[in-house]
Amino acid sequence: MRISELRLLDVVNVKDGRRLGPIKDLDLDLERGVVKGIIVPGPTRSWGLFGNGKSDDYIIPWDRVKKIGVDVILVDAKDLPEFNTDL
Template sequence: MVKTSELRTKDVVNVVDGRRLGLIGDIELDLEQGRVKSVVVPGASRFLGFFGRDRDTVIEWEQIQKIGQDVILVNVAPFTDQTHSS
């Protein structure tokens, strides 16, 4: 059994590219089914938080590969930089 408070203290790491995504900021529940639907990792702050932050990463429960003592391993498609220079 894992408590939600324990989940929020574990690093989330993507097994696809080894990238650390951050800590869980929120958990989405399906109350009708009585199960966790997804976890949300907040986007990183930009320049001391003055310019907002990146988009949150929503990870479906099925994408979680392993919940370990210190980390949560997930299988999420790698992110690409969507900004282009003109």
Template sequence: MLKASEFQTKDVVNVSDGRRLGQVHDLELDVVSGRVQAIIVPSGGRWFGLWGGGNEYVIPWRNIVKIGKDVILVRLDNGYEEKPARRTPDEAG
């Protein structure tokens, strides 16, 4: 079993191109099933996932290849894109 907080200490690396994407900032959960649907990794322009709009990678759970002690390996094909960071109602003002 893995705690959500343990995800935040792991680097996320794309095995398709060897690129380090960052560290997990958030999880997307299905509240009905209680399962993780995706991991959210902020990309450049954000400091520890805070302040500034920035972009993020939303990586579906099915794209996770391996969760190791220090790294999460994901498979994202060429052309994967960063999406604008979602804002919570509190952040939206």
């Protein structure tokens, strides 16, 4: 599978079924030649009329990727702080 094809897939948290969005980028370790994680866009916070809110990207470690299917990537993001919904 190519990176361009991965970017078309939705990332879904297997613990709560929440859609986290498409892959925005990959976190690579170029020295070792491995994928360290996938980067998904964070929620956009809109302030004001022109949507000047900031969106922080989230990194999901590669060992949290559970399955890459034909139309979805399943990840376990339950205990990652940025995806904690119990706050």
